[in-house]
Amino acid sequence: MADPSPKPVPLLKDELDIVIPTIRNLDFLEMWRPFFEQYHLIIVQDGDPNKIIKVPEGFDYELYNRNDINRILGPKANCISFKDSACRCFGYMVSKKKYIYTIDDDCFVAKDPSGKDINALEQHIKNLLSPATPFFFNTLYDPYREGADFVRGYPFSLREGAPTAVSHGLWLNIPDYDAPTQLVKPRERNTRYVDAVLTIPKGTLFPMCGMNLAFDRELIGPAMYFGLMGDGQPIGRYDDMWAGWCVKVICDHLGLGVKTGLPYIWHSKASNPFVNLKKEYKGIFWQEEIIPFFQSATLPKDCTSVQKCYIELSKQVKEKLGAVDPYFNKLADAMVTWIEAWDELNNNTSEQTSSKQANGAAK
Amino acid sequence: MADPSPKPVPLLKDELDIVIPTIRNLDFLEMWRPFFEQYHLIIVQDGDPNKIIKVPEGFDYELYNRNDINRILGPKANCISFKDSACRCFGYMVSKKKYIYTIDDDCFVAKDPSGKDINALEQHIKNLLSPATPFFFNTLYDPYREGADFVRGYPFSLREGAPTAVSHGLWLNIPDYDAPTQLVKPRERNTRYVDAVLTIPKGTLFPMCGMNLAFDRELIGPAMYFGLMGDGQPIGRYDDMWAGWCVKVICDHLGLGVKTGLPYIWHSKASNPFVNLKKEYKGIFWQEEIIPFFQSATLPKDCTSVQKCYIELSKQVKEKLGAVDPYFNKLADAMVTWIEAWDELNNNTSEQTSSKQANGAAK
Numbered sequence: 001m002a003d004p005s006p007k008p009v010p011l012l013k014d015e016l017d018i019v020i021p022t023i024r025n026l027d028f029l030e031m032w033r034p035f036f037e038q039y040h041l042i043i044v045q046d047g048d049p050n051k052i053i054k055v056p057e058g059f060d061y062e063l064y065n066r067n068d069i070n071r072i073l074g075p076k077a078n079c080i081s082f083k084d085s086a087c088r089c090f091g092y093m094v095s096k097k098k099y100i101y102t103i104d105d106d107c108f109v110a111k112d113p114s115g116k117d118i119n120a121l122e123q124h125i126k127n128l129l130s131p132a133t134p135f136f137f138n139t140l141y142d143p144y145r146e147g148a149d150f151v152r153g154y155p156f157s158l159r160e161g162a163p164t165a166v167s168h169g170l171w172l173n174i175p176d177y178d179a180p181t182q183l184v185k186p187r188e189r190n191t192r193y194v195d196a197v198l199t200i201p202k203g204t205l206f207p208m209c210g211m212n213l214a215f216d217r218e219l220i221g222p223a224m225y226f227g228l229m230g231d232g233q234p235i236g237r238y239d240d241m242w243a244g245w246c247v248k249v250i251c252d253h254l255g256l257g258v259k260t261g262l263p264y265i266w267h268s269k270a271s272n273p274f275v276n277l278k279k280e281y282k283g284i285f286w287q288e289e290i291i292p293f294f295q296s297a298t299l300p301k302d303c304t305s306v307q308k309c310y311i312e313l314s315k316q317v318k319e320k321l322g323a324v325d326p327y328f329n330k331l332a333d334a335m336v337t338w339i340e341a342w343d344e345l346n347n348n349t350s351e352q353t354s355s356k357q358a359n360g361a362a363k
Numbered sequence: 364m365a366d367p368s369p370k371p372v373p374l375l376k377d378e379l380d381i382v383i384p385t386i387r388n389l390d391f392l393e394m395w396r397p398f399f400e401q402y403h404l405i406i407v408q409d410g411d412p413n414k415i416i417k418v419p420e421g422f423d424y425e426l427y428n429r430n431d432i433n434r435i436l437g438p439k440a441n442c443i444s445f446k447d448s449a450c451r452c453f454g455y456m457v458s459k460k461k462y463i464y465t466i467d468d469d470c471f472v473a474k475d476p477s478g479k480d481i482n483a484l485e486q487h488i489k490n491l492l493s494p495a496t497p498f499f500f501n502t503l504y505d506p507y508r509e510g511a512d513f514v515r516g517y518p519f520s521l522r523e524g525a526p527t528a529v530s531h532g533l534w535l536n537i538p539d540y541d542a543p544t545q546l547v548k549p550r551e552r553n554t555r556y557v558d559a560v561l562t563i564p565k566g567t568l569f570p571m572c573g574m575n576l577a578f579d580r581e582l583i584g585p586a587m588y589f590g591l592m593g594d595g596q597p598i599g600r601y602d603d604m605w606a607g608w609c610v611k612v613i614c615d616h617l618g619l620g621v622k623t624g625l626p627y628i629w630h631s632k633a634s635n636p637f638v639n640l641k642k643e644y645k646g647i648f649w650q651e652e653i654i655p656f657f658q659s660a661t662l663p664k665d666c667t668s669v670q671k672c673y674i675e676l677s678k679q680v681k682e683k684l685g686a687v688d689p690y691f692n693k694l695a696d697a698m699v700t701w702i703e704a705w706d707e708l709n710n711n712t713s714e715q716t717s718s719k720q721a722n723g724a725a726k
Contacts, residue, residue, distance in 0.1 A: 113476070136654065137569035139531065139623050140538060141557060148555070149548065152541040153570030153604040155654050156647065168502065175503060178515040185512065192511070194504060194559045201567035206500035207516030241516040260502050284519065291499065291518050 011125045013038050016099040018121070019091035023047045025054040028105045033058070035109070035119045039101075042091040044069075047083055064090060072345075079337040084230025086239030088210065092217065092224050093342050099128060100221070101214040103265065110172045110266040113193050123263035124167045124214035127197055131161025132257020134202040141196040141261075165220040165256040166247060169212035170194075171267040176209045178237075178284070179277035182270060197261040202252045205294055208244020212265045215247075219256055222306040223247045225338045228331050229279075235327070236279030241287070242331075245294040250309040253299040282325075289324050293317075307339050314339075374488045376401050379462040381484070382454035386410045388417040391468045396421070398472070398482045402464075405454040407432075410446055427453060439707075442700040447593025449602030451573065455580060455587050456705050462491060463584070464577040466628065473535045473629040476556050486626035487530045487577035490560055494524025495620020497565040504559040504624075528583040528619040529610060532575035533557075534630040539572045541600075541647070542640035545633060560624040565615045568657055571607025575628045578610075585669045586613045588701045591694050592642075598690070599642030604650070605694075608657040613672040616662040645688075652687050656680075670702050677702075 018036055020026065021044045029036060033056070041061035045053050049065035069090055070077045080090045085104065092100055101121055110118045130144040135158050143150045143159070150159055175190040200206050215224060223246050226239035251258050297316055303309040314335035321328035381399055383389065384407045392399060396419070404424035408416050412428035432453055433440045443453045448467065455463050464484055473481045493507040498521050506513045506522070513522055538553040563569050578587060586609050589602035614621050660679055666672040677698035684691035 137563055137567050137623075139533060139569060139572070140553065147551065147553070149538070149540060149544055149551065151570050152539050152544075152572065152600070153607070153650065154541075155650050156543075157651050170502060175512070176515050177512060178517075180519075181512055181515075188510065188512065190503065190510070192558055194557060195555055196557045196559060198561075200500055201564050203566045204500050204564035206502060207514050209502070209515065237515070244516070260500075280515075287516065287518050288520050 007038065010035075010038050011122060011129075012099055015097050016040075016101060016121075016125070017042050017091070017095040017097045019044065019088055019095070019100055019102040020105060021046055021085040021088035021091070021102075022053060022105045023051075024105065026056065026105060027054075028108060029056050029059060031109050032103075034117075035121050039121070040097075042095055044087050044091045046085065046087050062094075064094065073341050076337050076341040076344075079225075079228070079334040079341060081226065081229045081233070081239065082231040084233075084236055084239060085210065086226035086229040089224060089226040089239075089243070089338075092221055093338075093345055095217060098216065098218050099125070099214065100217050100224075102210060103213075104211045104267075106268050107171070107211055108266040108268055110264040113195075118263050118265075120169060120212060120263035120265050121214075123197075124169060127167035127259045127262070128164050128214055128216055130164065132164040132199040132259055133158070133161050134199050134252070134255075134257045135162070137201060138198075141198050142259075145197065162255050162257045163216070163219060164259055165216050165251050166208075166258040167197075167214040168206070168208055168258065168260040169214070169263045169265060170261065171209075171211060172264045174267040174270045176207075176211065176267070179273045179280050180284070182273035182276065186270075186273075193264065194261065197259050200248070200258045200260055205245060205248050205291060206258070206260065208240050208247065210240030210243070211267065212263070213240070220247055220251060220306055222339055222342050223250045223310050225310070225335060228327075228334050233327070234325070235282045235286075237276060238280070238283040238287075241283070245290065246310065246313055249294055249297050249299070249313065250306060253303065253309055254306070286324060290321065293320050307343065310339055311336060370401065373398075373401050374485060374492075375462055378460050379403075379464060379484075379488070380405050380454070380458040380460045382407065382451055382458070382463055382465040383468060384409055384448040384451035384454070384465075385416060385468045386414075387468065389419065389468060390417075391471060392419050392422060394472050395466075397480075398484050402484070403460075405458055407450050407454045409448065409450045425457075427457065435708075436704050439700050439704040442588075442591070442697040442704060444589065444592045444596070444602065445594040447596075447599055447602060448573065449589035449592040452587060452589040452602075452606070452701075455584055456701075456708055458580060461579065461581050462488070462577065463580050463587075465573060466576075467574045467630075469631050470534070470574055471629040471631055473627040475627075476558075481626050481628075483532060483575060483626035483628050484577075486560075487532060490530035490622045490625075491527050491577055491579055493527065495527040495562040495622055496521070496524050497562050497615070497618075497620045498525070500564060501561075504561050505622075508560065525618050525620045526579070526582060527622055528579050528614050529571075529621040530560075530577040531569075531571055531621065531623040532577070532626045532628060533624065534572075534574060535627045537630040537633045539570075539574065539630070542636045542643050543647070545636035545639065549633075549636075556627065557624065560622050563611070563621045563623055568608055568611050568654060569621070569623065571603050571610065573603030573606070574630065575626070576603070582619055583610055583614060583669055585702055585705045586610045586673050588673070588698060591690075591697050596690070597688070598645045598649075600639060601643070601646040601650075604646070608653065609673065609676055612657055612660050612662070612676065613669060616666065616672055617669070649687060653684065656683050670706065673702055674699060
């Protein structure tokens, strides 16, 4: 008897991990099944490690709770946030793949204007596998997309582009607003589908959201640290922002590209603006000093690896932001710990064990 | 008897001129009638001044041919290109209005995805009247648009934005490609409607196309010089690019914003790629040196007006680009002449006369 017709193998099936931070059962994966089923998932369980997180049948996953993180990292586990989705970056560290896609568990499959389900992961992979254009702006957006190209006046020497390190996707329905904007515009929904991917130019910072984000771990992984947030920290909801600022400065220094735009996911539920305000309010002050710091940060020429760049940046954070609040001294130390832990796990060929191993019914 | 119901007065009716460079009858205006009829047109006739250009009935216009330009500017007329659409910048100089919209005569009304005619001018005016965001990137595009806002992580101190000096619109159908791209992709058409307006970040250059362009003459007019192109010059089709590079460097210095994206026009006809190649080929070489020059150009603090910035830039052009080709010495001198002519016409309250005066049947 012949095999039933096999499913087509999706792009980068064995080179990409999907990282999901969560505190609840992962029913949201049902909707993503057609797109995620053949990939490996890394689930980072936040909060109470004794809680059992249910993962729908048929997904291939490993799951880490706080006990696993403490066991694997030992004293260095203090660089991984607790009771905050910043814990997701632990998943980036334990992955052995070249690419990471991370998504929040309140994000569903969006539809394009024709009504078709958007395969967000496939679009992220396209973004990552095609070059970026950080050195000059192309007015017709992504020049590598079918039906598009570089416009008149675009220097030919720049048309090879730069390697893409990050693909930042967007959100339909609930936009990623801060607490003050949520409070002022409780009913605002994002209904506009902008059919574009663009490179954020060199020298320009952007607010990187971790909800729907993909990156090349080999190119930029060690800079994707989501900082110290949540339990015991004076701040929350700046984990992805912090990573975005560091990543962009390092990508600019190393000549790597950061894209934003497509794909959209459907963000189902606004988080509580009052809770958010409490988490954010220090960040709202601090970012007024943090952003000029990152805008003017420069890295010396001998910073030729992401790790070297990141350690250098941690020194500058301590030196320049330490005066803003002692928190930044602690954060700068955690940045160093993160790199040490990253190198330990990633120069070490022995596999890490997780509390639950792949059950992979689809395999 | 009551008046027939009057047409609604369009935005900035008495504060905006539409500048059209042409060598032919302006039949294309018929299609634009609903949107342009109530505005004043400045037509700059290129080529043979004895040719009669027909303008459809009912438009309010003034028309300048080469004889007019020579008469009005005297010896300074040599800064205005001949046999090249670069001559359009003469229209910017003689306008007395705060805003300019310039459009090519092979550009027609495009349709949005719902099939509705796009009022390009209205969108440009919206772009110019709302602030720009050159200092930080907003991932949901124009934050001032209805239904949009600044996303989480956007510094509050930057949410007032910067005044918008330029609105750069795009093209459906024939994209604005250089000759090599036209030759390689003769059948490529732009069919993608990207529903976005975005600010080009500070420090980033872009290829500014003059086909569908609006600007605030008071904020940036004296920098909108389209250079020396066409008759007697070694280069063509770089008029708008030159203006764009100068404008962007000066906008960045003065804290002004440049937007690109909506509105689209329908670009009807590709120009001849062989002719274009002849015009462009020196520019294709030269831009490899011009762009790094503009990318690293800085203006001193005492350059507090557009004129001062532009004169300073002309000095740097002579100093740094003179070595690329003697053409740049000539261009640098023409930049100075342009500013002298601009100031003469614009500090002088007496109105300039044109060879044909407004016939304004719509008035």
